[in-house]
Amino acid sequence: MDCEKFDRVVLDLLYDELDELTAAAARRHMEHCARCSGIGSGLRATREVGMLPVLEPPADLESRILAAERRAHAELPLRQRIGRAVSVMAGYAMRPQLAMAALLVLVLASSLVLLRARPGDRDAMRVTERGVPEVEGEAVVVPVPEQQPAGASPSPPSPAFGAARERSGRSASEPSEPKAEAALGVARSGGAGAPAASRPEDESAPPHRSDQQAYDEALARLNARDFEEAQRDFEAIEARGGDNAASAALLAAQAVLGQSGCTAAVKRFEDVASRYPGISIGHEATWQAAKCCQELGQLDRARRHLLTLRATQAYAQRAQTALDALEGQAQGQTAVASRRAASRPAPAKAAPAKPASKARRARPPAAAAAEERPAAPKADVGF
Amino acid sequence: MAAARGDATDEMLMVRYQRGDREAFGELVRRYQAPIYNFVIRHLQHPSTAEDVTQDVFMRVVQKAAEFKHEARFSTWLYTIARNLCIDHLRKLSHRRHPSLDQAPGADPDQPALGESIADRHPRADVDRSATASEVQACVVSAVSALPEEQREVFLLREIGNLPFREIAEVTGVGENTVKSRMRYALDRLRSALSEFEEYSRALR
Numbered sequence: 001m002d003c004e005k006f007d008r009v010v011l012d013l014l015y016d017e018l019d020e021l022t023a024a025a026a027r028r029h030m031e032h033c034a035r036c037s038g039i040g041s042g043l044r045a046t047r048e049v050g051m052l053p054v055l056e057p058p059a060d061l062e063s064r065i066l067a068a069e070r071r072a073h074a075e076l077p078l079r080q081r082i083g084r085a086v087s088v089m090a091g092y093a094m095r096p097q098l099a100m101a102a103l104l105v106l107v108l109a110s111s112l113v114l115l116r117a118r119p120g121d122r123d124a125m126r127v128t129e130r131g132v133p134e135v136e137g138e139a140v141v142v143p144v145p146e147q148q149p150a151g152a153s154p155s156p157p158s159p160a161f162g163a164a165r166e167r168s169g170r171s172a173s174e175p176s177e178p179k180a181e182a183a184l185g186v187a188r189s190g191g192a193g194a195p196a197a198s199r200p201e202d203e204s205a206p207p208h209r210s211d212q213q214a215y216d217e218a219l220a221r222l223n224a225r226d227f228e229e230a231q232r233d234f235e236a237i238e239a240r241g242g243d244n245a246a247s248a249a250l251l252a253a254q255a256v257l258g259q260s261g262c263t264a265a266v267k268r269f270e271d272v273a274s275r276y277p278g279i280s281i282g283h284e285a286t287w288q289a290a291k292c293c294q295e296l297g298q299l300d301r302a303r304r305h306l307l308t309l310r311a312t313q314a315y316a317q318r319a320q321t322a323l324d325a326l327e328g329q330a331q332g333q334t335a336v337a338s339r340r341a342a343s344r345p346a347p348a349k350a351a352p353a354k355p356a357s358k359a360r361r362a363r364p365p366a367a368a369a370a371e372e373r374p375a376a377p378k379a380d381v382g383f
Numbered sequence: 384m385a386a387a388r389g390d391a392t393d394e395m396l397m398v399r400y401q402r403g404d405r406e407a408f409g410e411l412v413r414r415y416q417a418p419i420y421n422f423v424i425r426h427l428q429h430p431s432t433a434e435d436v437t438q439d440v441f442m443r444v445v446q447k448a449a450e451f452k453h454e455a456r457f458s459t460w461l462y463t464i465a466r467n468l469c470i471d472h473l474r475k476l477s478h479r480r481h482p483s484l485d486q487a488p489g490a491d492p493d494q495p496a497l498g499e500s501i502a503d504r505h506p507r508a509d510v511d512r513s514a515t516a517s518e519v520q521a522c523v524v525s526a527v528s529a530l531p532e533e534q535r536e537v538f539l540l541r542e543i544g545n546l547p548f549r550e551i552a553e554v555t556g557v558g559e560n561t562v563k564s565r566m567r568y569a570l571d572r573l574r575s576a577l578s579e580f581e582e583y584s585r586a587l588r
Contacts, residue, residue: 011563017547046574050523052542057420058434065412065441069405072445212403219404247398280453284395291390314394314456317547 001029006036014043097276101241211237215244222255231255246281253285262292273305283312290322299330393457401448411457412441419465422543426469426536428528429476436472440465459550462540466554473532519580526576527569534569537562 001009001022006029012018013026030037218233234252238245249272257265269289276282286305293302303326309319391399391407393414399407419440424433443464451460527535533555540551548566552559 011548011566015541015548042574043570046570046577049519049577049580050526050570050573052421052425052523052527053520054417055421055424057416057437061420061434061437062412062416065416065438066409068438068442069408069445072442073405216403219399219402223406244402247402250395280394280398284392284398287392312454314454317456318392 001025003029003033003036006030006033007039010036010040010043013040014047097246097279098243101245105241211240211242211244215248218248218251222251222258225258227255227259231259246276246279249275250281250285250288253288257288257292262295266292266296266298280314283309283315287315287318290319294322294326294329299326302326394453397448397451397457398453401451408445411444415458415461416441418543418545419461422462422465422539423469425524425527425539425543426466427472427476432472436465436468439468443468456550458544458546459553462544462546462550463554466536466540469536519577522576522580523573526573530569530572534565534572537565538569538573541566 006026009018009022009026013023018026026040030040214233214237218230218237221230221233231252234248234255237248238252250269253265253268253272256268266289269285269292272285273282273289276285286309290302290305290309293299293305303323306319306323306326309315310323312319391410393411396407396411400411416437420433420437423436423440424430427433427436440461444461447464451457527538530538536555537551540546540554541548544551546554548559548562551562555562
C-alpha cells in the first residue's frame with residue numbers, strides 16, 4: 001500500500017468499514033510511514049476526544065409521537081385508508097409468489113363453488129330400519145368429515161413442523177382450536193366441504209373470518225406470548241395463501257422460537273427462507289436462522305446463512321459484522337478445545353455446547369435490540 | 384412479545400407495522416427517537432424546534448409507511464426523511480434575522496449560549512491546555528456547529544446515526560467519495576479546535 005491509497009482508505013479504517021486484508025495492509029503502512037501514521041493517529045484522537053455529548057430527548061417526546069400516530073390513524077379519511085390498503089396490497093400483488101398464491105386461492109374458491117352447487121351427493125340421510133330414507137322435514141345430520149389428530153403433520157408447510165410439534169410435547173388427543181383446525185382441514189382436503197363440516201348443525205354460526213382479521217388475532221396471541229396458538233393460527237393463514245402468507249410463515253417460526261427455542265426454530269426459519277427467497281421475508285428468515293445456528297454453536301451453518309445475506313443490500317453490513325463476530329467465536333472454541341486436549345492425555349469426550357436457545361428467549365429486549373442496532377463506534381475507536 | 388419484538392430487525396418491524404401492528408411502530412420510536420433527536424438538534428442548533436421536527440420525522444414515517452421498500456435499510460430511509468425535514472426547516476430559518484449572541488438556546492445544559500460558543504472558537508493558544516470535560520465538550524459542540532452545513536450533516540450521520548459511508552451517500556444524494564471528502568474536512572476542522580487540549584495530546588499517544 002502507498003500513501004495515496006492510504007489517504008483513500010483511512011476513513012474506512014477509522015470506522016471499521018475495511019475488509020481485514022486491506023485494514024492489515026493499511027496498519028502495516030502506518031508502521032513504516034510517519035506521514036500516514038500521523039494522519040491516522042490524529043484522526044483517531046479527534047474521534048476519541050471529539051465525541052458529541054448525547055442529549056436525552058424530552059421525557060414526553062415518545063408519548064407525544066405515539067399520540068400523534070394514534071390521531072393520524074383515527075383522522076385518516078376512509079378513502080385514504082382504503083387507498084393505503086389498496087396500495088399495500090397492489091404492491092404485494094405484483095410479486096410472482098403472491099400472484100401464484102392468489103391464483104391458487106382462486107382455484108380453491110371456484111372448486112368450492114362448483115362442488116357446492118351439487119349438494120345432493122354429499123347430503124347424508126338417515127336411513128330407517130326399513131331401509132328407506134326418512135320423510136322430508138325430519139332432522140338431517142350432516143356428517144363431520146374425519147379430522148386428523150392435532151399432533152400429526154399437516155400437508156402445507158414442511159416436515160419439520162410436525163417434528164417440532166412432537167418435540168414440544170403435543171399429544172394427539174389435545175383439544176384444538178376449531179377454526180384453525182377447520183382452516184387446516186380446508187388446506188388438506190382441497191377445500192371440499194370443510195367449512196360446512198365445521199358448522200354441522202348451526203347455520204347461524206358467524207361467517208368465516210377475513211384473512212386480515214385472523215392475522216390480527218394471531219398477532220395479538222403472539223404479543224401475549226400465547227406461542228402455541230399463535231403458531232397454529234399463522235400456519236393456517238399461510239396455508240390459505242393470500243397477502244399475509246409470507247409474513248405468517250415467518251411469524252409462525254417466531255412463535256416456535258418463543259415456545260421451544262432455537263433447537264426447534266432453526267429449521268422452521270430455514271424452511272421459510274427457502275419458500276420465500278429473494279424477498280425481505282426470506283432474508284429475515286435467513287437472518288433468524290443464522291442467529292439460531294450461532295446460538296446452538298453450529299458455526300459453519302451460521303456462516304453459510306450469513307454469506308448468503310451478505311449479498312443482499314439490506315443485510316450486507318449486518319451480515320459482515322456477524323461474520324466477523326463468528327470468526328472470533330470460532331477462534332475461541334478452537335482455543336478451548338486445544339486447552340482441553342492438552343490437559344487430558346487420554347481421549348475424552350468434549351463438553352457439549354451449552355444449548356443457548358433458552359438464553360436467547362430469556363434475553364431482555366433492550367439487550368437484544370442493542371445487538372440489533374448498528375454497533376456504536378465510540379468504545380471501539382482505534383486501529 | 385416484548386422479547387420477540389426486541390429481537391426483530393427494523394425492517395421486520397416495518398413489515399409488521401405495514402400489516403397493522405401498531406406496537407411495532409412504538410418499538411421503532413423507542414429505538415430511534417434519541418439518535419434522530421440528536422441528529423436534528425445538532426443540525427438545526429435549535430432545541431425547541433428539534434422536538435417538533437423529530438416528531439415530524441416519525442409522522443412522515445406513519446404517512447409514508449406503505450411506500451417503504453424492504454430491500455432498503457430502514458435507517459437509511461429514516462435519516463433521509465430527517466435530513467430532508469432539516470433542510471426544509473433551515474431554508475425557512477434562513478429568511479429570519481440572525482439570533483442574538485446572548486440568546487440561550489433553551490433548557491439544554493450541554494449547549495452553551497451562542498456568544499460563549501463563538502468565544503470558545505478562539506481560545507487562548509496555550510499548548511496542551513488542561514481543560515475540564517465540559518470545556519472540551521463545549522468546544523466540540525461549537526466546532527460542529529461551525530461546520531459548513533454539508534460537512535455537518537455528513538459528520539452527524541456518521542457519528543450520531545452510525546450510518547456507513549455508502550448509506551450516507553444514499554441519504555445525501557452524492558457520491559461516496561464526496562461523502563468521505565466532506566467527513567475528512569469536518570474531522571480536520573474538529574482536530575484544529577481540539578489540538579490545544581491536553582486530552583487530545585494524550586489520545587495521540
